[in-house]
Amino acid sequence: MGTPIPMEKIIEKKPYFKYLRLDKMPTIWCPGCGIGQAFRAACMALDELGISNDQVAMVSGIGCSSRTPGYFDGFTLHTTHGRALTFATGLKLSKPELTTLVFTGDGDALAIGGNHFIHAARRNIDLTVVLINNWIYGMTGGQVSPTTPEGAYATTTPYGNYEPQFDIARVAIAAGATYVARGTAYHAMELKKLIMDGIKHKGFALIEVLSPCTIVYGRKNRMSIEEMYFWFKENTIPVKAWEKLPEEKRAGKIPRGVLYHDDSRPEYCEVYWNKVKQLSGGE
């Protein structure tokens, strides 16, 4: 869709627009969907860090969340379901100078891609993973995912979900990720900051984004767009405040912010290329 206002004028006001492939819009996302918030936050983060389009690769798997790279004017790769991190590993290791973002979903990263998720975290490779956790398989029409809350409805849990939920952050930390954060589509500016710190971090950075799947999850669970955003506002609290809460008051509350940050562990590409330097006799 064309725009009546000249691009330069828009970029002056909203510099992160330079990362958008406006000619590919409108996006495929439904009204109210949270993925756009995460995408905007990522673009704003890149802009604030002064990283140019030519310095960024964005890789994704398959799903609504994974459609993001199509709208991002950088070096973008929309790959196969669950495997984004494997492609990103090959790309990043070959071109460490490219800031490499991965956009993925809860099903993409944790069900079919769970193994790759664990191993990319273990290697501590310098990827910034924006994981859109919308508690559902959005793209395929609302099937249960590894993060669907217990009791919630999905097209494949018509009597309510009876499987336990994955705690993504804990999985990532246990596997070896060195920057783990959680934000929400409601807390947009905070999310930008979390992604910014994730990009700056040298190592595997995971930013889990609690994001409403308004059309599929919302409809199945009788929540309106407003109710979903409101839910994130009411049920998540900054991690600092959460830590101060007594155990009994933590129930049902989700901490947001930087949950784990460790700068002491070496980053994979750096380790590899240093080895190469040694072996090939300097330079």
Place this chain on the structure above:
Amino acid sequence: MAKLELKYGNHACAEAAILAGCRFYAGYPITPSSEIAEKMAELLPKKRGVFIQMEDEIAAMGAVVGASFAGLKSMTATSGPGFSLKQENLGYAFMVEAPCVVVNVQRGGPSTGLPTQPGQQEIMQSLWGTHGDKLIPVFYPGNVQEIMEETIRAFNWAERLRTPVVLLLDEVLGHMRETVDVEQFEEGKFEVWNRKMPDVPPEEYLPYRPGEDDVPAIAPYGTPGYRGHATGLHHDYTGFPTTNPEMCQELIERLIRKVQRKQPEMEKNEFYKMDDAEIAIITFGTTARAAKTAVDLAREKGIKAGLMRVVTVWPSPEKTIEDVAKGVEAILVPELNMGQYVLEVERCSRGACPVYRLNRANGKIIYPNEILEKVEEIARGGK
């Protein structure tokens, strides 16, 4: 002057890959292919290349395509079960036109099968293993010298056509030590192709706009100004998804056409005593070695046998097989499977002569005397 060196099949494959310019290897251990990974792990870091052992074969294939987009010549090697796991991302490589080489050192299947014994059971899977229509070049050398030649050729065609190329070996070839004349692999003595780069300024750049040869010139990711998108979905010249029926049809036709139109140049066979042959044996790889001896044994007994050893398995040497069929009384296709390539030979020979089979799937090779017996039977007018 020949410069002879004793080389181990799988190592020869790794060494030749490096010669061809391979600078990225991702793999997952599996018998009988692991020595390729081990050799690459040793050689690549010293060549400022990347070696990585991934968490499984799916990941290895993904990493290879990622590295290919970064502009590196990339390769992975595996066997039966691992080859099955790679299929989805192999199809992705075909669709997004990521040059890469996938080696399958065939063992006995199906499933875990016979891990330490040879098979030729992926003749069809190499082409049809991943879903959807496609045409992927598949090369199958027959000795260690040729493993080196074919590895280099596989890289060259992968880069030229921007396609994955499958290199088939088998357990016997991979684990065989043989003398190689390395002179032909000295620098400058063999051809090395590199993928073409865009010849338009960034403003005019469309990553998936094909050239006259049906091959697009996609810039390596990170090339300033030449940003682009790639997706396994049907896509337009910008690389962006489309469901436009004309574009979708043209995309698949082009992907197949770009390989098919090079078939004559890609075709490679060895003919042994075929000039006056009345019975032609058509086969490949390890089985062709036995067949060659069988030809000599048959001729000692006065039977005019000959061998057509196929090296470029796909795209199919249709015309050549048809011509062979027209010139002989009968064709025999021995292979270490329950009858795969014979189907292609039957198709290509168009009924010009009877086509017989000799099949085995128990991990044992087919010995020359067994092929001889079959040839004698055919010569006697039996089957």
